[in-house]
Amino acid sequence: MRKLTTLWRVYIRWMKIHWAILLEYRGDTFFYMLGGFISPIVTLAVWMTVSGGGSIGSYDQRDFILYFLSIMFVSRLTASWDAWEVEVHIREGTLSGYLLRPSSYLHYRIAENLVYKLFYGVVMVVAWIIAWPLTDVVRISLEPVHVLSILLAILLACATRYLLYYNLGLLGFWTTRTSAIVGFVEALSMFLSGRIAPYALLPDWVRESQSFTPFYWNLGFPVDIMTGKLTGAAVWQGLGVQAIWLVLFIAAYSVLWKQGLRKHSAVGG
Amino acid sequence: MKKILHYARLLSTMIRLAISEEMEYRSNFFANVLSTVSGLLVSLLTLKVFFNQTQAIGGWSFEQVLVLLGIFNALDGIVQMVLRPNIGRIVQHIRKGTLDLILTKPVDAQFYVSFRHILFWPITDVLMGLGLVVYAVLQMNIAITAMNLLWFLLMFLAALVTLYGIWMVLMTMSFWFVKVENLTFLFTSLFETARFPVQVYKGILRALLTYVFPVAVLTTFPSAALIGKLNGTDAVISFVIAVLMVVFARWFWKQALRNYTSASS
Numbered sequence: 001m002r003k004l005t006t007l008w009r010v011y012i013r014w015m016k017i018h019w020a021i022l023l024e025y026r027g028d029t030f031f032y033m034l035g036g037f038i039s040p041i042v043t044l045a046v047w048m049t050v051s052g053g054g055s056i057g058s059y060d061q062r063d064f065i066l067y068f069l070s071i072m073f074v075s076r077l078t079a080s081w082d083a084w085e086v087e088v089h090i091r092e093g094t095l096s097g098y099l100l101r102p103s104s105y106l107h108y109r110i111a112e113n114l115v116y117k118l119f120y121g122v123v124m125v126v127a128w129i130i131a132w133p134l135t136d137v138v139r140i141s142l143e144p145v146h147v148l149s150i151l152l153a154i155l156l157a158c159a160t161r162y163l164l165y166y167n168l169g170l171l172g173f174w175t176t177r178t179s180a181i182v183g184f185v186e187a188l189s190m191f192l193s194g195r196i197a198p199y200a201l202l203p204d205w206v207r208e209s210q211s212f213t214p215f216y217w218n219l220g221f222p223v224d225i226m227t228g229k230l231t232g233a234a235v236w237q238g239l240g241v242q243a244i245w246l247v248l249f250i251a252a253y254s255v256l257w258k259q260g261l262r263k264h265s266a267v268g269g
Numbered sequence: 270m271k272k273i274l275h276y277a278r279l280l281s282t283m284i285r286l287a288i289s290e291e292m293e294y295r296s297n298f299f300a301n302v303l304s305t306v307s308g309l310l311v312s313l314l315t316l317k318v319f320f321n322q323t324q325a326i327g328g329w330s331f332e333q334v335l336v337l338l339g340i341f342n343a344l345d346g347i348v349q350m351v352l353r354p355n356i357g358r359i360v361q362h363i364r365k366g367t368l369d370l371i372l373t374k375p376v377d378a379q380f381y382v383s384f385r386h387i388l389f390w391p392i393t394d395v396l397m398g399l400g401l402v403v404y405a406v407l408q409m410n411i412a413i414t415a416m417n418l419l420w421f422l423l424m425f426l427a428a429l430v431t432l433y434g435i436w437m438v439l440m441t442m443s444f445w446f447v448k449v450e451n452l453t454f455l456f457t458s459l460f461e462t463a464r465f466p467v468q469v470y471k472g473i474l475r476a477l478l479t480y481v482f483p484v485a486v487l488t489t490f491p492s493a494a495l496i497g498k499l500n501g502t503d504a505v506i507s508f509v510i511a512v513l514m515v516v517f518a519r520w521f522w523k524q525a526l527r528n529y530t531s532a533s534s
Contacts, residue, residue, distance in 0.1 A: 028451040035451070035458035042462050049469045050323045180300045187304075187311045196315050203318065 010103045014111030022115055033120060036079065037072050043196060044068040057200050063227065065137050067198055070226040073128070075195070075219055076120045078158045082109055086169025087178040090264070099261075106166070106257075113162060140226055149235050153222035156242035161218040163249035170253070173260035188213075194220025200229070214245045279376065280384055287387035301390040305342075305397050312338055312464065327468030332409045334466065337492040339401030340425070341464050344432060344487060346394025348460070352436040354386040356453060360443045368529070379522050383437065406495070413495065420494040424504070427511040428487045434514025435482070437522065444525040463488040483510045 022029055047064045050056065059067070086109070089095040098105040131138045140146075168185065172178045190196065192206060192215035199207060199220050210216040221238050224230040230238065291297065316338070320331045329337070359382050362368040372378050406413060439452050446452060459482050462470070467478050467485035479485040486507050493499040 027446055031446075031451045031455045035455040038458040039461050042465065045470050045474065046319055046326060046465055048471070049327050050319055052323075056322050177300060180304060183304050184307055187307045191311055191314055197318050201318065201322070203321070 007103075007107070010107055011111050011114075014108055015115050018112045018115040022119060029116070029119065033076065033123070036076055040068045040071045040075070040195070047197070058229070059198060059201065062137050066140070066227050067223065069138065070223040071195060071219070073124055074154055074157065074222045074226070076124060077117055077154055078161045078218060078222075079117075079120075080113065080162045080165040082113065082162065083165040083169040083178065083182045085109070086166060087172040090169070090172035090260075091176065095264070106253075109166065110162070117158070141228060146225075146228075149239070150222065150225050152239055153225050153235075153242065156239065156246055157218045157222050160214055160242065160246045160249055163246070163253055164214060164218070167249060167252050167256055170256040170260050173256075173263050189215045189218075192216060193218060194223060198229070199224070211241065214249075217242045217245055276377075276380060279380075283384050284387055284389075287389050291389040297390050298393070301393050305346075305394050309338075309342065309397065309401070312342075327466050329466045329468065330409075332405045333492070333496055333498075335405035335408070336402050336495060337466055337488050338464065339398045339403075339405060340428075340492050341488050342398030342401060343395045344398075344428065344463070345460070346391045346396075346398060347429065348432070348436070349391035349394060350388050351384065352433070353453065354388050355383060356436070356440050356443070358382070358386060359440055363444060363529075372526075378526070379437070379519070382440070383433070402492075402495070409496070411496070414497075417495055417497050420499055420504070421491055424491040424494040424499065424507055427507040428491050430511040431483055431486045431507075431514045434511070434518040437515075437518035441518070441522050441525045444529060460484070460487075466492075479506065480510070483514070486510050 044064060047056075047059075047068075048061060051059070051061060051064065053061065055061070055063075089098070095105065098108060101108075128138060164185075165182070168178065168182050171181060175181075192209065192213050194202075194216060196202070199210065199216065210220075217238070221230070221242065225235055225238075316331065316334060319326060324330070326334060359368075362371065362382070368378075371381055374381060436456070439456055442452060462478055462482075463484035467475055467489040470478055475485075485503075490499060490503050490507050493503065
């Protein structure tokens, strides 16, 4: 219990600091958010042109709009930029400074991530509420169970995707080619997470691979719940799969961190 | 004339420097080829997904979009070779006050900060992009006339000039924004819109992408020129935007310098 309250206090402190940084660089934060929205808008535009007013599979124009709005929403809330940050801290040796602190480096990083997500989350929810009376495309079902499953799925996706990138950053203990690896994973995830198209419209081999990679569960799955394309037992099963991926990534983190620190000899710093 | 020759010589020296610097890191070449190939594969798969549902996107067939994708890749390679390596450095110069040093050099400061650091290996992106263009043209089985080729070269030149102008404006903005990574992120995201012909976008979005952030000039018009789809208005738009863009970038840079107070002293 004592430990938990300490941890809570640590997080509050870190988050206050990160909040101050966010406010200082508010212009950049805004640009960053805006930039993230462009690629879904492009893909949506292409789909609108392709479908040409009709529908493709089970998706008509409104479905496409809601799908890509949800993609923007979920991908912003699950975004992780830690692979780059962690890698730089390791490579340049500044990690050492964090290792000396009484609380883990992981908490420091998570606190930063949470502050930005809170900011994005509030901005996007407000935008969504403003759009609510204007167009019925955004009116998703507000049944408590539905909302709860959305929140759970986003939370699990957020944690898993966060750890995925964090772990990739930790590879910096062993290699200086982390950015190439991250680039490769990003390219894969572009295709396998559902950013290009709803899973229902992707080729068969992609659909067959969905259980074997974490990408669908980090983005496509929460979106499919939001848009109401997944219902009933499939939702709860999916949440289970997400939980399994999360546990796997936590395990990978603890191994990588322990082995990595053993290998780590500070560079400069 | 003498001045142009002088700057051309400077540029070739910078490129030679870049090459000899990068021959030290030969394994980067393979890393680059790998990332280019995987990037191209993903774009091809993506196009396949769209073309599974339709014969043409915005009036462009699969092969025609491939030409555009090749040009996109070539431009992206140029961004990585010339533009990206320099933007990070200018922020450092501003933050640390070392820009003063550049301002006192007997060379145009804008020229210097634009071209001093060139990466050589992304040339693979340029070559593979152009290779894709050739492949797609062969697939289409159409005869490319000398006229088409000439127009393509002109439009491609306009695209390069425009790209430089946009990038220079972004770079100059770093006088006010310190975390420039986000500016480049914004550019990369906006540049993504150039993967598709501008006809894909409707209404105000198309106008924005033609005149304000002119991705149409970057990829749509050059590829249209090569496959003989270009009309006169598009060509005029290309030239006007290219000229306006560099003139504006030059003006903006001068403005920024006027407001610049050194950080060091």
